[in-house]
Amino acid sequence: AGWLARLRDELAGDPGWPERFARLDAALAARLASTAPLDPHLLAAWRRLDGSGGAVGVAALAGELGWSRRHLSVRFRREFGLxxxxxxxxxxxxxxxxxxxxxxxxxxAAVPDQAGWAERAARWGYYDQSHLIREFREFAGATPAALTAPGSHSSNPA
Structure with a gap:
């Protein structure tokens, strides 16, 4: 069995949550300590993507690093899994x-947000409203309008 299967068995054998979290912390710290340091180019790429909220394109990101798109994609996927x-x-x-x-x-609030979904899509970095809706359906399983219905969103108090 691999390390993850062994860890799962060990966690199941622990008597309570404090012991499980302590074991998990120790196992993850040991795994991180045994890995090679992250390539600074990949760290910069991750930070750039995160800092832009996903707005920077892969071609632009690769160009900033002096890499081809393919090289960036292969290295990024190998390191981060996606x-x-x-x-x-x-x-x-x-x-x-x-x-x-x-x-x-x-x-x-007293002054409602008058922006339509197309305007919100542009504000959030989507090409158009249909792009926004496709992404929501893929990642959330529902359209943004459905998620804003009373009782459907975790921050919706109704």
Whole structure:
């Protein structure tokens, strides 16, 4: 069995949550200590993607590093488990999803948010409204409008 299967068995044998978390912390720290340091180019790429909320394109990111798009994608995926384009999509979605709560709060305020979904899509870095809706369906399983319905979003108090 691999280290993860052994860890799962050990965690199941621990008597309570404090012991499980201590074991998990120790196991993850040991795994991190035994890995090679992260390539500074990849760290810079990750930080650039995260800092832009997924708005920077892969071609631009590769150009900033002096790498080809393919080289960046292969190295990024090997290190982080996902290609940079997917990470950018997830970061963009995360920002848009988190903004739904602010949209709901604004709508409940005395001055409602008059922006339509197309305007919000542009604000959140999507090409158009249909792009926004496709991403929400893929990542959240519902459209943004459905998620803003009363009782459907974690930040929706109704």
């Amino acid at each position: 290609p940079p384009k997917t990470v950018a999509r997830l970061l963009r979605f995360e920002r848009a999803y988190a903004s739904l709560g602010r949209t709901l709060l604004t709508a409940d």
